[in-house]
Amino acid sequence: MRVSFPNFSNIHVVIKAVARKLGVSEGELVVPPPTTQKTLDLGVKYSPVEACLPFKLTLGNLIEACEMGADTLIQARGTGICRLGYYAKVQEQILSDLGYNARFLTYDVSRNKLVGMFSLMRNLKGANWFRDIPALHFGMSKLFSLDRIDKAVRHTRAVEGERGVANQIYKEAIASIDGAENGREVKRLTRKYVGRLNSVARDPRARPVRIGVTGEIYVVLEPFANMDLEMEMGKLGVQVERTLSLSRWVKYSLFLNPLGIDEWKDVRKAAMPYLKRDVGGDGWESVGEKVFHSREYDGLVHVAPFTCMPEIVAENIMPSTKEDLPVLSLVFDEQMGKQGMITRLEAFVDLLKFRRRSREKHENFSGC
Secondary structure, eight states, X not given: OOEEOOOOTTXXXXXXXXXXXXXXXXXXXXXXXXXXXXXXXXXXXXXXXXXXXXXXXHHHHHHHXXXXXXXXXEEEEOOSSSTHHHHHHHHHHHHHHTTOOOEEEEEESSSSHHHHHHHHHHHHHOOXXXXXXXXXXXXXXXXXXXXXXXXXXXXXXXXXXXXXXXXXXXXXXXHHHHHOOSHHHHHHHHHXXXXXXXXXXXXXXXXXXEEEEEEOHHHHXXXXXXXXXXXXXXXXXXXXXXXXXXXXXXXXXXXXXXXXXOTTHHHHHHXXXXXXXXOSTTHHHHHHHHHHTTTTOSEEEEEEETTOHHHHHHHHHGGGSSSOOOEEEEEEOXXXXXXXXXXHHHHHHHHHHHHHHHXXXXXXXXXO
């Protein structure tokens, strides 16, 4: 058995860590190559034309993995008002039509999440609680570490004196965490790289604007899907704030939600005057994010894949809320040009800086 999976943010680091502790050898695990234009081209070529960008990119990942010899593929599935529930079945049929005889192992992101995780591990190497629990814990330690470092780099990019230093440290951090052999080493490396990022020389003139990023989780978290959105915002002097993360999803979905703790309770409550029910995917939360964080952010960037119905609902509701928070909506597909996105970001950031200057002038005038 040679196992592989689609790329999604830094998930490869976590899966490699868990697989290593489960006893999966290097020859049994096929890590797909980084998502590139080739990946997108493959996904677009063999996907239904109306399929969303996450479907096309993950299909491209799986095709590349099969070309590398993978015969067992891990893919997410779910229930509810989102096309994610169809991904695995449709992609399995497409791969079969292409001549790849791959077995799909699916993970339900909607129900029985912790049980499903152990079930997936059992399918890979059989059941062994004394091995499986430490393996999952080790993988989660790497996930939480990477998200903590990711938060630090999002803040540092906005104020660094020499552009690119934070990104270089971040690349080193990912490689180091990937190579860590135990939890103690993961903790040490986390402290090391967060400290390095916090110590990067600052531009004394920097006055970053705070912009939140929300929307469909795959496009929010996968840099290739959003054209390195957060990095480009950092170049413009933006402190990027984001509540969506894989570690947060794991923390609540696997461990706290079964205890009745709802991670999005306050956000959904904030959305209730404008949207009273789940519309699938992350649409309900996207509306709530604008309302809930309206006093914390200078602006909000809402991202979504083209044809994503939950986010289309959210996008159309956002302009009608009473909160005075500018929102820039970015819709991504294979036709999107990066320069066009950057131009829109530049204009949005200029608007927010102008609003801040106007507000400061008004406050100074009122105080005279």
